[in-house]
Amino acid sequence: MGAKERKERQKTEMREAILSAALKLFSDDGYDTVTMRKIADEIEYSVGTIYLYFRDKNEIFFELHNRGFAEFFQKQLSVQNIENPLERLTAHGTAYIQFAIDRPEYYDLMFISRTPSKEINKNKHWTEGERTYDLLKLNIRQAMEAGYFKGVDLEVAAFSLWSFVHGIASLFIRDRLMMVPVESLKPLVAGALKFLERAY
Amino acid sequence: MGAKERKERQKTEMREAILSAALKLFSDDGYDTVTMRKIADEIEYSVGTIYLYFRDKNEIFFELHNRGFAEFFQKQLSVQNIENPLERLTAHGTAYIQFAIDRPEYYDLMFISRTPSKEINKNKHWTEGERTYDLLKLNIRQAMEAGYFKGVDLEVAAFSLWSFVHGIASLFIRDRLMMVPVESLKPLVAGALKFLERAY
DNA sequence: TTCCCTTACTGAACATTGTTAATTTTCTGA
DNA sequence: TCAGAAAATTAACAATGTTCAGTAAGGGAA
Numbered sequence: 001m002g003a004k005e006r007k008e009r010q011k012t013e014m015r016e017a018i019l020s021a022a023l024k025l026f027s028d029d030g031y032d033t034v035t036m037r038k039i040a041d042e043i044e045y046s047v048g049t050i051y052l053y054f055r056d057k058n059e060i061f062f063e064l065h066n067r068g069f070a071e072f073f074q075k076q077l078s079v080q081n082i083e084n085p086l087e088r089l090t091a092h093g094t095a096y097i098q099f100a101i102d103r104p105e106y107y108d109l110m111f112i113s114r115t116p117s118k119e120i121n122k123n124k125h126w127t128e129g130e131r132t133y134d135l136l137k138l139n140i141r142q143a144m145e146a147g148y149f150k151g152v153d154l155e156v157a158a159f160s161l162w163s164f165v166h167g168i169a170s171l172f173i174r175d176r177l178m179m180v181p182v183e184s185l186k187p188l189v190a191g192a193l194k195f196l197e198r199a200y
Numbered sequence: 201m202g203a204k205e206r207k208e209r210q211k212t213e214m215r216e217a218i219l220s221a222a223l224k225l226f227s228d229d230g231y232d233t234v235t236m237r238k239i240a241d242e243i244e245y246s247v248g249t250i251y252l253y254f255r256d257k258n259e260i261f262f263e264l265h266n267r268g269f270a271e272f273f274q275k276q277l278s279v280q281n282i283e284n285p286l287e288r289l290t291a292h293g294t295a296y297i298q299f300a301i302d303r304p305e306y307y308d309l310m311f312i313s314r315t316p317s318k319e320i321n322k323n324k325h326w327t328e329g330e331r332t333y334d335l336l337k338l339n340i341r342q343a344m345e346a347g348y349f350k351g352v353d354l355e356v357a358a359f360s361l362w363s364f365v366h367g368i369a370s371l372f373i374r375d376r377l378m379m380v381p382v383e384s385l386k387p388l389v390a391g392a393l394k395f396l397e398r399a400y
Numbered sequence: 401t402t403c404c405c406t407t408a409c410t411g412a413a414c415a416t417t418g419t420t421a422a423t424t425t426t427c428t429g430a
Numbered sequence: 431t432c433a434g435a436a437a438a439t440t441a442a443c444a445a446t447g448t449t450c451a452g453t454a455a456g457g458g459a460a
Contacts, residue, residue, distance in 0.1 A: 036447060046410045117375045126378045133379055156391035163392060167367025175317045178326045179333050191356035192363060199399035236418060246439050
C-alpha cells in the first residue's frame with residue numbers, strides 16, 4: 001500500500017534530477033547560460049515537465065542557492081576548531097574567500113545575483129544568510145571575550161568583517177581587479193586580512 | 201562647405217539621444233528592463249537605427265558606464281580639499297558609498313554588472329577603474345606621509361579599503377542586508393568606517 | 401482482464417528578446 | 431534634375447521563459 005509514498009519519492013527524485021541537471025550546466029558555463037530547454041535535454045524530458053515540478057526558473061535557482069549555502073556552511077564550520085579567536089576569525093575570512101574562488105557560480109548566486117533575491121524577498125526572511133551571519137557574530141563575540149574589538153559594537157564589527165570579505169570576493173568574481181596582476185592576488189588577499197586584524 | 205561637420209555633429213547628437221533615452225529607462229526601472237525596442241520608442245526611431253550608431257547593446261551600456269564614472273569621479277574629487285588625511289580618507293569612503301546609494305543603477309553597472317566587463321575585457325584595460333584606484337592610492341600615500349598605515353604596503357591598503365567600501369555598497373545594492381533593519385543602516389555604515397580607521 | 405478516471409508528460413504555440421539584412425526613403429553634390 | 435550615397439525602416443530570425451490543449455500511462459474497481 002506504499003503507492004502514495006512511492007509517488008512522493010518519485011516526485012522528489014524528479015526534482016532532484018532537475019536540480020542536478022541545472023547544477024551541472026550551471027557549473028560548466030555559468031548560470032546565465034542555463035536554459036529550461038537545456039535542462040530538459042539533460043534529464044531527457046520535455047520542457048513542459050519541468051514546470052510540473054518547479055513554478056519557474058527562479059525557483060530552480062533559489063534551490064541551487066540553498067545547496068550552495070549547505071556546502072558553504074560546511075566549509076565555514078571547518079575552522080571552528082581553531083582555539084585562538086584571532087586566528088579563527090582570519091581563517092574564517094580566508095575560508096569565505098576561498099569558497100568564492102573555488103565555487104564562483106555558487107557564490108555569485110548566493111551573494112550577488114538578483115535571481116534568488118526575488119524569491120528571498122517573498123518571505124522577507126533570508127534564513128541561509130542569517131545563519132552565516134550568526135556564525136560570524138559568534139566568532140566575533142568570542143574574540144571580544146578574549147579582549148579584542150575593545151569599544152566596538154558587535155553589529156558594527158560583524159557588518160564590517162562581512163563587507164570586507166564580500167568586497168574582495170565580489171570584485172574578484174565580477175572581474176573588477178584588472179589593475180592587480182593575477183600572481184599578486186593571493187598575497188594581496190592575505191595581506192588584506194592581516195591588515196584588517198589591526199582593527200580587531 | 202560645413203556639410204561634413206554637420207554630419208559629424210548629427211551623428212554624435214544621435215548617439216547622445218540614444219544614450220539619454222537608455223539612461224532614462226535605465227534609471228527608472230533598472231538596466232535589465234531596458235530593451236532596444238524601448239530605446240527606439242523613446243527616441244522615436246525604429247530599432248534598426250540604433251544599430252547604425254552602436255555595435256550592440258553592450259556598447260550602449262559601456263558608454264553609460266563611462267558616464268557613471270564621470271559623475272562618480274566628480275563626487276570623489278569633492279572631498280580632496282579636506283586637509284586632514286585621516287578625515288579625507290573616511291570622507292572619501294563615505295562619498296563612495298553615498299554614490300552607490302544615490303545612483304544604484306550606475307554603481308551596479310560600474311562595479312557589479314557583467315554587461316560592461318565584457319567590453320572592458322576587450323582592451324584588457326579598465327581606464328575608468330584605474331583612475332579611481334589611483335586617486336585612492338594618492339590619498340593613502342598622503343596619509344602614510346602623515347604617519348598612518350605604519351608597516352602596511354600601499355597596494356594592500358588600497359585593495360583593502362576599496363574592498364571594504366565596495367562590499368558595503370554591493371551588499372546594499374544587491375539586497376543582501378535583510379538582517380539589518382533599514383533605520384540602523386546609516387549608523388552601521390558610519391560605524392564601519394570608524395572601525396576601519398582603527399587599522400590605519 | 402477490462403474499463404475509466406486521474407496523473408504525468410509532450411510539444412506546439414506565444415510573447416519577448418537582441419540582431420540582421422533586404423528594402424525603402426531621404427539627402428547631396430554635380 | 432537626377433543618380434549615387436547615406437540613413438532609416440521593417441520584416442524576419444533564432445533564442446528565450448512560459449503556457450496549455452492534447453496524448454499517454456497508471457492504477458483501482460468491476
